[in-house]
Amino acid sequence: MxxxxxxxxxxxxxxxxxxxxxxxxxxxxxxxxxxxxxxxxxxxxxxxxxxxxxxxxxxxxxxxxSFTRSTMRPSMVWEGLRPHERLWGNPVWHTALGNLGTYALLYIGLSTLMGMLLAILLDQRIRAEGALRTIYLYPMALSFIVTGTAWKWILNPGLGIEKLMHDFGFQDFQFQWLVDPDMAIYCLVIAGVWQSSGFVMAMFLAALRGIDGEIIKAAQIDGAGLLRIYARIIIPMMRPVFLSSFIILGHLAIKSFDLVVALTGGGPGNATALPATFMYEMTFTRNQVAVGAASAVVMLMTVCAVIVPYLYSELRPKGGAHG
Amino acid sequence: MTIRSTARALLLSACAGLALTAASQPARAAGSVEVVHWWTSGGEAAALNVLKKKMEGQGVAWKDAAIAGGGGAQARTVLQARIASGNPPTAMQMLGYVIQDWANEGALANLNDVAKKDGWDKVVPVPLQRFDKHNGAWVAAPAGIHSTNWVWVNKALFDKVGGSVPNSFAEFLALAQKFKEAGVIPLAHGGQPWQEMTVFDGAVVSAGGPEFYKKAFIDLDKAALTSDTMKAAFDQLRKLRGLVDPNFSGRDWNLATAMVIRGEAGMQIMGDWAKGEFAAAGKEAGKDYVCFRYPGTQGTVTFNSDAFAFFKVGKDQQAGQALMAADVLSPDFQVEFSLLKGSAPARNDVPSDRFDSCGKKAIADIKEADARGSLLGSMAHGHAAPEAVKGAVADVVTGFFNSDMSSADAVKKLAAAIDLTR
Structure with missing residues (x-):
C-alpha cells in the first residue's frame, strides 16, 4: 500500500x-x-x-x-501537589470514594444478577414474552432524573411506602432509609438497579437466544438437570455478556450524578456524595477549580484502572488478525 | 434561477431586518441592558419586575436573561462561559464574595461617577460597602438587605400555647416544649446544607455574641473556632436537631415555611425571604405570624445583600448601565423591591412607614446593629468568608446536624476543614 x-x-x-x-x-x-x-x-x-x-x-x-492555583476561573499559576493535598484532606472526598465503592459494587452486582435472572425466566417460552420484556426494559427509557424523583417520593417516609403502610393500619411500620445517613446510599442502589436491570436483561436474553440448542439437548441426553445445565453450561457460556455489562454498568456507576442530585441531593449531610457530585460542587459552586480538576483526574484514573485491563484482555487475541 | 431567487429573498429579508431595527431605534434611545439573574419564583420575579418597569419607563430596553436554579449555580456557570468568550452581560445578580472574586478578575465596571453623584458612600451601611466596592471603586449596587437570624412563628399556635418571645436559648427550648405538648412539630426545617448553615449563623451569635462571631467567622481565628464557645454553638444546633420532624431531609425551605403557615409546625428559623411565602399565602405579619430574632441575638444582624454587579461593557451599553445602577439605589425602588422581596432597603435613609411590623423591625434592627458594629455578614450566604471556606464550614455543619457527631469533634473538624482551604 x-x-x-x-x-x-x-x-x-x-x-x-x-x-x-x-x-x-x-x-x-x-x-x-x-x-x-x-x-x-x-x-x-x-x-x-x-x-x-x-x-x-x-x-x-x-x-x-489540577496542579495550579485555579480558584474561580482556570489560572496557569503552578502550585504543585497542593490541590491534590486539599482533595485528599477533605473528609467529604473520602465519603464520596467510600460511597462509590459501596454503590458500584452493589449496583453492578445486583443489576447483573437481576438482569440474568429475569432473562433466564423470560427465556422459558412463556406467554406474552414480548409485553413483559417491554415492561422490564422501560425504566431504561427514563432519565435518571425521573427515576430519582420518582424514587424520592416512593422512599420518602412522609409520602411513600411508610405512609402507605401506616394508612393500611400498620402503624409500627418503619422504612426511613432515605433520611438515615447510614442507609441513604442503599436508596441510590435500589433506584439504580431498578433502572438498569431491564437493560442487562435484554443483553442476557440476546445471548441466551444465541446459544445452540444442540448443546442443551446433548446435556439433557447425558442426564443433566435444568439447574445443572444453567450452572455448568449456559451461564459459563455467557462470559462475554458479563464482561460487557460490567463495563457498561461500571462506567455508569463512576459517572453517576443525576441520580444523586434528584434522589438525595448528596444528603443527608453529604452521606450520599459521590465523586461526580463532589467534582461539580468544587468546580462550580465553591470556586475551587483546581480541587475539582484533581478529583476529575482521580475519577479518570479509576475508570482507566477498570477499562484498560479489560481492553487489553479483549483486544490481545484479535491483535494478530488486525495488525 | 433558484440561486438567484434565494439571493433575492435573502436581500429582501436583510432589508426588512434593517427597517425593523431602524423602526425600533427611537424606542431605545437610552440604550439597553441585559441582566442575568435567577429570580424566577413569585415574589422574587415581582420584585425584579419593578426595576424592569422603571427602566422601560426611562426608555431603556430590558433584556432578561433568567437562568433558573435557586442558588444561582447554573447562572454562574453560564456567566463563566460568557466572560471567557468576551461577551459579558450588562449586570448580574450577585451575592457577597462572588462580587469581589469577579472584581479581582478585572471584569467589573467602575460606578464611581454614579455613586458620587447620588452619595452612595453616605447612605449605604459600611458593612455592605465591603462587598460592593473593590479597591475604593463601586462595582455593584445593593438592592436590599436580608437578615438570616430570624424565627418565624405561627401566631395562632403561639397564642394557643401561651407563648412569649424568648430572650435566651433556654426560653426558646421551653417554648418548643410547649409546641411539642400541643401536638405540633416544634421546628420546621429542611435538611439541606444551606438551611442548616442559616440556623448555625444564629447559633454562633447566640452562643458567643457579635464579637465572637466576627472573630470566628470573619477573621477565621483558630482559637475562636476551636473554643468552648464554638462548642456551645454546636450544642445549640444539636438541641435544635431534636425539635425537627423525622422527615426533614432534603425538604425545600419554602415547604418548611408552608408547614408553619398551615399550623403543622410551630416555628422556622430562616432568613426574611420567608416573608414572601407568608405573603403569597395571604398571611399578615403580627396577625397571622410573629417574627423575632434567633434567641440571644437581638441587637445583632447577620445579613446577606442582594446586589447587581456591573460588568465592563461596550460604549453602546454604558448609558443604560449607569442609569440602571442609579435606579437600583434610588429610594423608591429600594422600598418597592424590599416590600415585594421581604428584605430591608440597603439605604439607611428611607422611611419605613410602608412596611409591616416585621419589616419595620428589620429596618430598625439593621440601623441599631450598624451603629453598634454588629451588622455582620452571614456565613451561610457567602458574606462572611469566601466560597471555599463557606463550603468547608457547610460540610462540617451539615455533617454534624445529620449524624451523632459530638460538639468537640465538630470544632476540631471545623478548624481542620478551614485550614485546608488556605
Missing amino acids: KASLSMKRAETSDGERGATPTGARARRPSLIDRIGDQLPKIVVAPTFLITLVFVYGFIAWTTYL
Whole structure:
C-alpha cells in the first residue's frame, strides 16, 4: 500500500517536471487519484481532530489545572501537589470514594444478577414474552432524573411506602432509609438497579437466544438437570455478556450524578456524595477549580484502572488478525 | 434561477431586518441592558419586575436573561462561559464574595461617577460597602438587605400555647416544649446544607455574641473556632436537631415555611425571604405570624445583600448601565423591591412607614446593629468568608446536624476543614 502510494507520487512529480501542455491534462486524473487514495484519511480527519482536541486535549488541560492555583476561573499559576493535598484532606472526598465503592459494587452486582435472572425466566417460552420484556426494559427509557424523583417520593417516609403502610393500619411500620445517613446510599442502589436491570436483561436474553440448542439437548441426553445445565453450561457460556455489562454498568456507576442530585441531593449531610457530585460542587459552586480538576483526574484514573485491563484482555487475541 | 431567487429573498429579508431595527431605534434611545439573574419564583420575579418597569419607563430596553436554579449555580456557570468568550452581560445578580472574586478578575465596571453623584458612600451601611466596592471603586449596587437570624412563628399556635418571645436559648427550648405538648412539630426545617448553615449563623451569635462571631467567622481565628464557645454553638444546633420532624431531609425551605403557615409546625428559623411565602399565602405579619430574632441575638444582624454587579461593557451599553445602577439605589425602588422581596432597603435613609411590623423591625434592627458594629455578614450566604471556606464550614455543619457527631469533634473538624482551604 505504502509502496504504491509513493510510486504514484513519483509519477506525478515527473508529470509536473515535464510542464508540457499535455501535462495539465495528465495531472487531472492523478489529482483525483491522490484525493481518492487519501479519502479515508480526509473523511476521518475532522473527527480525529475533534476527538484529539475535545477529549484528549481537555484531559491534558484538566490534568494541568489540577496542579495550579485555579480558584474561580482556570489560572496557569503552578502550585504543585497542593490541590491534590486539599482533595485528599477533605473528609467529604473520602465519603464520596467510600460511597462509590459501596454503590458500584452493589449496583453492578445486583443489576447483573437481576438482569440474568429475569432473562433466564423470560427465556422459558412463556406467554406474552414480548409485553413483559417491554415492561422490564422501560425504566431504561427514563432519565435518571425521573427515576430519582420518582424514587424520592416512593422512599420518602412522609409520602411513600411508610405512609402507605401506616394508612393500611400498620402503624409500627418503619422504612426511613432515605433520611438515615447510614442507609441513604442503599436508596441510590435500589433506584439504580431498578433502572438498569431491564437493560442487562435484554443483553442476557440476546445471548441466551444465541446459544445452540444442540448443546442443551446433548446435556439433557447425558442426564443433566435444568439447574445443572444453567450452572455448568449456559451461564459459563455467557462470559462475554458479563464482561460487557460490567463495563457498561461500571462506567455508569463512576459517572453517576443525576441520580444523586434528584434522589438525595448528596444528603443527608453529604452521606450520599459521590465523586461526580463532589467534582461539580468544587468546580462550580465553591470556586475551587483546581480541587475539582484533581478529583476529575482521580475519577479518570479509576475508570482507566477498570477499562484498560479489560481492553487489553479483549483486544490481545484479535491483535494478530488486525495488525 | 433558484440561486438567484434565494439571493433575492435573502436581500429582501436583510432589508426588512434593517427597517425593523431602524423602526425600533427611537424606542431605545437610552440604550439597553441585559441582566442575568435567577429570580424566577413569585415574589422574587415581582420584585425584579419593578426595576424592569422603571427602566422601560426611562426608555431603556430590558433584556432578561433568567437562568433558573435557586442558588444561582447554573447562572454562574453560564456567566463563566460568557466572560471567557468576551461577551459579558450588562449586570448580574450577585451575592457577597462572588462580587469581589469577579472584581479581582478585572471584569467589573467602575460606578464611581454614579455613586458620587447620588452619595452612595453616605447612605449605604459600611458593612455592605465591603462587598460592593473593590479597591475604593463601586462595582455593584445593593438592592436590599436580608437578615438570616430570624424565627418565624405561627401566631395562632403561639397564642394557643401561651407563648412569649424568648430572650435566651433556654426560653426558646421551653417554648418548643410547649409546641411539642400541643401536638405540633416544634421546628420546621429542611435538611439541606444551606438551611442548616442559616440556623448555625444564629447559633454562633447566640452562643458567643457579635464579637465572637466576627472573630470566628470573619477573621477565621483558630482559637475562636476551636473554643468552648464554638462548642456551645454546636450544642445549640444539636438541641435544635431534636425539635425537627423525622422527615426533614432534603425538604425545600419554602415547604418548611408552608408547614408553619398551615399550623403543622410551630416555628422556622430562616432568613426574611420567608416573608414572601407568608405573603403569597395571604398571611399578615403580627396577625397571622410573629417574627423575632434567633434567641440571644437581638441587637445583632447577620445579613446577606442582594446586589447587581456591573460588568465592563461596550460604549453602546454604558448609558443604560449607569442609569440602571442609579435606579437600583434610588429610594423608591429600594422600598418597592424590599416590600415585594421581604428584605430591608440597603439605604439607611428611607422611611419605613410602608412596611409591616416585621419589616419595620428589620429596618430598625439593621440601623441599631450598624451603629453598634454588629451588622455582620452571614456565613451561610457567602458574606462572611469566601466560597471555599463557606463550603468547608457547610460540610462540617451539615455533617454534624445529620449524624451523632459530638460538639468537640465538630470544632476540631471545623478548624481542620478551614485550614485546608488556605
